[in-house]
Amino acid sequence: MSDNVELKHRIFKAMAALLEDRSITVSEDTPLLGDDSALDSMKLLELCLSLEDIAADLGFEFDWTSEAAMSKSRSMFRTAGALASEFLSQMASKQ
């Protein structure tokens, strides 16, 4: 398994740990925004803090307050996959 795939799994695992419904399997398409979101707003913020901690372990700062985070169409929060991709992209650009 490549480092990135492993990291993506680590991110999905961090999301899964915050889910109240443990029967949900976090995948690329799991929505994080809107009515179908797997996480409420509080859990979403907790997820961001978890990702900050994972990033700190990996030696970079994860920025979840950018313009892209807020845009509905491009938001890093639209799906679990989008968030993981943004995390990996920030890691690549900051290392």
Place this chain on the structure above:
Amino acid sequence: MIIITGASKGLGRAICERLLSSGVEIFGVARDVTNVPFESMNCDVSSYDEVKRVAQALKRDGKKVSGLINAAGIASMNLAVTTPPKVAEKIIKTNLLGTIYCCQLLSPMIFRHKSGSIINFSTIAVALGLKGESIYVASKAGVEGFTRAFAREMADFNVNVNCIAPGPIGTDLLKGVTSAQISKIVSQQIFQRQFTPDAVCDLVEILLDSRSNTLTGQVLHVGGA
């Protein structure tokens, strides 16, 4: 550690000195911290990027942040129709957006610990609708509304968000305001006397104390309004 904006002078500085004398670890933020004798950083709160730099620096330091006091603010006594657009913009950007940016970017360091206190600053001018301060009042009314809604957003994390709204306190902010004008404002308070920065510092300490953790989303008027 408590972060205080507007730490170089006025109420912000008075709050810093009070907290230091009470043995609280503080971090000051101001546009110019040249003569600030405690840990601090230059930052214009009306700039999102500058506030973000403060947040990044504090995160790197890894200090536990338990409070944020948004005391940075500016005022300009003027009728709305004679206020130049740049002045109006500066007042709104510093007082309202500055408070919002600091809450947005610095609160995650607080709510990750599931406890803490955020104190914003308004003014008695909002409650009284003071003539000649309409733009300042608009900026601070925004702060009050933001405080009430943000308190709900932070409640899940056990973080209290309140707003102190003092009457005229003897600081640089009152420069250019005549004593007759001050007396007129004071006469509209419930306690008709001018309070000192100490009264505000007392209230800050009360709001930082865990015994006031049932209070959130409140606007507290020093002197009563």
